[in-house]
Amino acid sequence: METISEILTKDHKRIDDIYSEVENFIVKKSWDEAGLKVSEFSSALNNHLQAEEECLFNEFERKTGNTMGPTQVMRMEHDQMRQFVTQISRAITEKNYSACAGNMETLMILIQQHNMKEENMLYRMCDQILSDIQEKIIMQIKERIS
Amino acid sequence: MNTGNLSLSQAPPYWSVVIYFLTAPFFSFLFSLLMLFKGNIVFVTFYNYPLIAFVHLITIGFLSMVMIGAIMQMMPVIGGAVISKPVFFSAIIYILLFLGILSILLYFLTLQKFIALFAMFFLYSSLTFFAVVSLYKLLPLFLTNYSMRSFSLSLFSLLILVLLGVIMLYKRVSGFSFNLQPGLLNLHIAWAFSGWIFLLVVGVSIQVIPMFYVTPEYPDNVKKWFPVMVFILLILYSSGQFVPKNIYGTWSQTLTFLFSFFFGFFSLFTLIQLNRRKRKLPDYSLWFWRTSMISLFVFSVALMVYSFQERTGSKWTIGLPLLFIAGFAYTLVNGMLYKIVPFLTWFHLSNRGIFNIPTMKGVVTDGQIKIQFYFHLSFLILIALAILSSNRKAFYLAFIFLLISSLILFVNLFSGSMVYHKIVKRGSNTAG
Numbered sequence: 001m002e003t004i005s006e007i008l009t010k011d012h013k014r015i016d017d018i019y020s021e022v023e024n025f026i027v028k029k030s031w032d033e034a035g036l037k038v039s040e041f042s043s044a045l046n047n048h049l050q051a052e053e054e055c056l057f058n059e060f061e062r063k064t065g066n067t068m069g070p071t072q073v074m075r076m077e078h079d080q081m082r083q084f085v086t087q088i089s090r091a092i093t094e095k096n097y098s099a100c101a102g103n104m105e106t107l108m109i110l111i112q113q114h115n116m117k118e119e120n121m122l123y124r125m126c127d128q129i130l131s132d133i134q135e136k137i138i139m140q141i142k143e144r145i146s
Numbered sequence: 147m148n149t150g151n152l153s154l155s156q157a158p159p160y161w162s163v164v165i166y167f168l169t170a171p172f173f174s175f176l177f178s179l180l181m182l183f184k185g186n187i188v189f190v191t192f193y194n195y196p197l198i199a200f201v202h203l204i205t206i207g208f209l210s211m212v213m214i215g216a217i218m219q220m221m222p223v224i225g226g227a228v229i230s231k232p233v234f235f236s237a238i239i240y241i242l243l244f245l246g247i248l249s250i251l252l253y254f255l256t257l258q259k260f261i262a263l264f265a266m267f268f269l270y271s272s273l274t275f276f277a278v279v280s281l282y283k284l285l286p287l288f289l290t291n292y293s294m295r296s297f298s299l300s301l302f303s304l305l306i307l308v309l310l311g312v313i314m315l316y317k318r319v320s321g322f323s324f325n326l327q328p329g330l331l332n333l334h335i336a337w338a339f340s341g342w343i344f345l346l347v348v349g350v351s352i353q354v355i356p357m358f359y360v361t362p363e364y365p366d367n368v369k370k371w372f373p374v375m376v377f378i379l380l381i382l383y384s385s386g387q388f389v390p391k392n393i394y395g396t397w398s399q400t401l402t403f404l405f406s407f408f409f410g411f412f413s414l415f416t417l418i419q420l421n422r423r424k425r426k427l428p429d430y431s432l433w434f435w436r437t438s439m440i441s442l443f444v445f446s447v448a449l450m451v452y453s454f455q456e457r458t459g460s461k462w463t464i465g466l467p468l469l470f471i472a473g474f475a476y477t478l479v480n481g482m483l484y485k486i487v488p489f490l491t492w493f494h495l496s497n498r499g500i501f502n503i504p505t506m507k508g509v510v511t512d513g514q515i516k517i518q519f520y521f522h523l524s525f526l527i528l529i530a531l532a533i534l535s536s537n538r539k540a541f542y543l544a545f546i547f548l549l550i551s552s553l554i555l556f557v558n559l560f561s562g563s564m565v566y567h568k569i570v571k572r573g574s575n576t577a578g
Contacts, residue, residue, distance in 0.1 A: 020424035020425045024425070024427075105427065108425075113489075115357065
């Protein structure tokens with residue numbers, strides 16, 4: 001059976017792929033397609049973040065009794081990502097290439113360093129700590145990200 | 147499981163790592179300046195005292211400075227390994243390292259024995275302290291995190307190469323007689339090139355390339371075994387002492403061939419990876435990556451030729467280390483700085499809760515990076531021409547380009563860090 005780590009890591013790659021497509025439309029200045037793609041990206045990303053916050057982090061916090069630790073930092077970075085997506089959507093509507101490029105690049109690195117922390121540490125801890133309720137969590141995550 | 151130690155936000159404070167990145171171009175600037183005034187000795191002999199000193203300005207002053215700063219930054223992010231007193235740790239190592247670089251330069255220029263003692267103390271204490279503390283933090287991740295496995299092997303190599311360097315210095319000042327089969331210098335260079343530098347690049351690449359450029363992953367077997375195999379080769383190379391004399395030639399030749407094969411494999415594979423990237427946004431850091439990997443590939447081919455028949459002459463004795471240090475390592479580190487410094491600037495500003503901050507491309511612009519890349523590339527082309535054709539004019543011109551390139555690199559990074567400084571100051575003034 002797949003683990004929480006594997007499912008969420010796979011979803012990171014799927015979101016990265018959609019991200020690249022948004023970026024590639026921006027490079028070609030195909031603003032209409034970029035607008036459509038960024039909506040797809042936004043909902044894929046939001047579903048992922050929401051699945052983590054509601055299904056994973058809440059359980060992690062309940063189990064460890066720690067709400068001010070790693071999950072708090074992850075939630076903060078999630079908010080930073082959401083702000084970037086809003087700015088990128090606006091820049092696409094305004095057909096502002098340099099604002100798009102600057103925000104996309106920074107969001108990319110923000111997402112990737114965030115993913116490294118999740119994939120290398122937090123998910124692995126969740127796999128262990130939440131092993132008894134893993135099936136339930138996986139079902140909830142799948143409902144949200146699919 | 148104890149989650150108390152895991153704090154995913156514990157990035158070291160901004161200046162405690164950025165200082166390493168801002169200092170590096172100073173040493174490459176100093177190196178170019180010294181090469182312009184004293185560098186013509188290269189045409190007489192490669193292994194001479196001033197040149198050894200100058201080369202250390204690049205290997206320790208530029209490369210190791212950035213590598214140490216980057217490891218301090220990356221350990222908490224990739225491995226959750228947090229140093230508990232990051233400012234103290236960073237300051238101690240920085241000061242000792244800085245003094246160590248100046249003393250080794252002064253020693254080789256003046257050959258005053260007491261300066262060698264300072265150099266030994268400063269370099270050994272700073273680099274060993276750094277490697278031991280980092281290894282202590284990283285070793286628990288050796289089995290599970292392949293990138294950190296490569297980092298750990300790189301840090302082991304650092305411990306060995308520093309020890310060998312200190313032994314060589316000690317021999318020089320005390321007349322103490324000691325040697326090993328491939329020669330202390332060869333061992334020192336092997337552990338520095340294939341261990342400390344190459345294994346760190348491997349560790350960074352397998353983690354960062356698929357993520358930052360959205361490429362397929364490196365195959366699991368490569369991630370798991372490649373760094374370990376390079377490390378085993380280094381151990382085999384170092385055990386020449388115990389190999390019977392009649393087969394030593396073949397033994398050493400085979401190992402050099404294998405090293406070249408590993409360098410070639412990694413550079414080609416990484417070039418292919420970069421070509422398979424899904425992102426198409428112009429990214430000048432990619433130019434540095436590609437130039438670096440092409441240089442490593444050329445180096446691997448040259449080393450392969452060299453392994454079949456040991457060559458002499460400056461084309462080989464200077465060309466080989468130059469391809470590795472300048473073409474491969476310097477280029478890559480230079481390119482990575484343009485990802486690290488702008489991101490750190492944005493990240494630390496954002497985490498202070500300051501709004502309306504510039505994005506990475508606002509901290510160092512694409513235009514700034516592009517200009518510096520062209521200067522760096524011109525340096526590489528000119529120095530290659532100078533070595534291949536023994537042309538002194540090209541040689542001096544090359545170092546003028548490196549001088550300007552280091553200056554632009556410094557200005558680009560410094561102006562980036564000033565963005566941070568000004569916004570923080572503005573924020574605290576407003577708050578006050």
